[in-house]
Amino acid sequence: MKVGIVTYNLARDWDLATIIERCTDTGMAGVELRTGHAHCVETNLSARQRQEVRRRFEDSPVALAGLGSAFEYHSTDPDEVRRNIEGTKEYVKLAADVGAPGVKVRPNGLNQAAGVPREQTLEQIGRALRECGEFARDYGVEIRLEVHGRDTSLLPNIRAIMDAAAHDNVFVCWNSNQSDIVEGSVRQSFDLARGLIRLVHMRDLYLDEYPWRELLGLLTGSGYDGFCLAEIAESADPERVMRYFRALWLAYQGLQ
Numbered sequence: 001m002k003v004g005i006v007t008y009n010l011a012r013d014w015d016l017a018t019i020i021e022r023c024t025d026t027g028m029a030g031v032e033l034r035t036g037h038a039h040c041v042e043t044n045l046s047a048r049q050r051q052e053v054r055r056r057f058e059d060s061p062v063a064l065a066g067l068g069s070a071f072e073y074h075s076t077d078p079d080e081v082r083r084n085i086e087g088t089k090e091y092v093k094l095a096a097d098v099g100a101p102g103v104k105v106r107p108n109g110l111n112q113a114a115g116v117p118r119e120q121t122l123e124q125i126g127r128a129l130r131e132c133g134e135f136a137r138d139y140g141v142e143i144r145l146e147v148h149g150r151d152t153s154l155l156p157n158i159r160a161i162m163d164a165a166a167h168d169n170v171f172v173c174w175n176s177n178q179s180d181i182v183e184g185s186v187r188q189s190f191d192l193a194r195g196l197i198r199l200v201h202m203r204d205l206y207l208d209e210y211p212w213r214e215l216l217g218l219l220t221g222s223g224y225d226g227f228c229l230a231e232i233a234e235s236a237d238p239e240r241v242m243r244y245f246r247a248l249w250l251a252y253q254g255l256q
Contacts, residue, residue, distance in 0.1 A: 001216075001219060001220065001224060001225060001226065001227070001228055001253075002029040002030055002063075002225075002226070002227050002228070003027075003028060003029060003030075003227070003228050003229075003230075003245075003246050003249045003250075004023065004028045004029050004030035004031050004032070004062075004063070004065055004227050004228070004229045004230070005023065005028050005030075005031050005032075005229055005230045005231075005232075005242065006031070006032045006034060006068060006201055006229045006230065006231040007019065007031060007032065007033050007034045007037050007039065007068070008034035008037070008068060008231060009231075009232070009233055009234050010230065010231075010232050010233065010234055010235065010238060010241070010242075011031075011037070011039075011238070012034065012037045012038060012234070013037070013038045013234075014038060014039060015038060015039055015040075016039045016040075016041065016053065016056060017056070019031055019033075019039060019062075020056060020057070020060045020062050022238065022239055022242065023062040023242075024060060024061055024062055025239060026239050026242040026243050026246060027243070027246050028062065028230075028242055028246060029061070029062065029063060029227070030062060030063035030064070030065035030227045030229070031062060031063075031064065031065055031229075032065045032066045032067070032068045032104065032199070032227075032229055033064065033066075033067055033068060033100075034068040035067065035068060035069050035070065035091070036070075041053055041067070041094070041098060042094070043090045043091060043093075043094050045094070045097075045098075047097070050094065050097035050098050051097070053098040053099075054097065054098045054099040057098075057099060058099065063227075064098060064099055064100045064101075065100070065101070065102075065199065065226075065227045065229065066095070066100050066101060066102040066103065066104055066142075066144065066199060067091055067094065067095050067098075067100045067102070067103050067104065068104040069087075069088065069091050069103055069104060069105055070105075070106065071084045071085075071087050071088045071091070071105045071106070072084055072105065072106050072107060072108040072125075072149075073085065073105075073107070073124065073125045073128035073129065074107055074108060074109055074110065074111065074121050074124065074125055074149075074152070076111050076114055076116060081124070081128060084128070085128050085131055085132060088103065088105055088132045088135075088143070089132065089135050089136075091103050092132070092135060092136045092139050092141045092143075093139065095139070095141045096139040096140060096141050100141070101140075101141065101142060102141060102142035102143070102144045102171070102198060102199065103136065103141060103142070103143060103144065104144045104145075104146050104173050104199065105129070105132070105143060105144070105145060105146065106145065106146040106148040106149060107125050107145065107146075107148060107149045107152035107153075107157075107158070107161060108148060108149040108150075108152065109149050109150050109151065109152055110122075110150075110151045110152060110157075118151075118157075119160070122152075122157060122160045122161050122164060123164045125152075125161045125164070125165075126160075126161045126162070126163070126164020126165040126166070127164065127165070129143060129145060129161065129164075129165040129167065129170045130164075130165045130166065130167045130170065132170070133165065133167040133168075133169040133170035134167060134169070136169055137169040142169055142170075142171055142198055143169060143170045143171065144171050144172065144173040144198050144199050145158065145161065145162065145165075145170065145171065145172055145173060146173040146175055146201070147172065147173065147174055147175040147177060147180075147193075148175055153175065153177050153179055154179055155180065155188075155189040155190075155192040155193060156192060158172065158192065158193065159192040159193065162193075162196060171196050171197065171198035171199075172193045172196040172197050172198065173197075173198065173199040173200070173201060174190075174193065174197050174199070174200045174201065174215075175201045175231075176200070176201055176202050176203050176210060176215065176231075178209065178210065180210075181210070181211070184211070185211065185214060186210075186211055186214060186215055186218070187214070187218060190215070190218045190222075194218075194222050195222065197219070197222070197224055197226070198226055199226055199227060199229065200219065200224075200226065200227065200228045200229065201229055201231040202228055202229065202230055202231065202249075203231060203232065204232050204233075204245075205245060205248040205249060205252065206248070212252050213252045216228075216249075216252050216253050220253070228249060230242070230245045232245065
């Protein structure tokens with residue numbers, strides 16, 4: 001496994017050069033670039049600008065672990081769902097151009113208050129993901145579903161979405177939510193996503209409310225060899241925080 005950062009929120013105001021420099025200096029091996037932030041890796045980049053982003057990463061020790069979007073597919077408005085699907089496709093093209101292996105998307109709620117059965121919304125999200133995954137496969141880019149949203153972040157619901165998607169290019173982004181924990185353990189939840197995880201987001205590792213050591217052991221035992229990314233708050237001393245995060249991540253695995 002490799003350790004890195006999500007630019008939400010720690011690096012939201014950094015340009016691309018600063019991200020690469022600070023990750024390099026602190027031993028962070030990769031970064032997921034959140035869309036809408038100051039680094040401006042967005043679909044309005046020209047072909048030349050996209051190649052420049054790719055070159056910056058290729059010339060550095062820092063990997064572009066993915067693009068983090070906020071596209072979602074649960075709306076009761078079909079036109080809104082279609083806009084999110086088509087937006088995802090544009091970021092897939094961007095990911096392919098800049099060298100990002102995946103695009104993160106998310107579920108963000110159910111529509112039971114509007115009288116829509118839970119299963120219907122989960123199926124709808126899954127169908128949208130299947131279309132995005134099929135499109136993205138032609139570009140060599142993965143679709144990664146973040147474990148996110150009220151109710152939709154529950155792993156049984158994530159599993160139902162993944163089963164509805166039923167596509168070998170749609171994966172899970174583990175999000176280290178408190179709701180993962182069942183009777184003090186994340187194993188039951190983890191088993192619902194086992195073999196499907198392509199990215200991991202982690203909160204502050206000093207939070208003893210979450211079983212970080214168990215999670216890392218489960219990831220290792222499942223053969224996961226991707227990125228574990230710090231999704232943490234901004235800091236007045238970000239490099240110090242990044243070094244501490246990396247050190248604790250290593251220590252939890254007995255690597256230092």
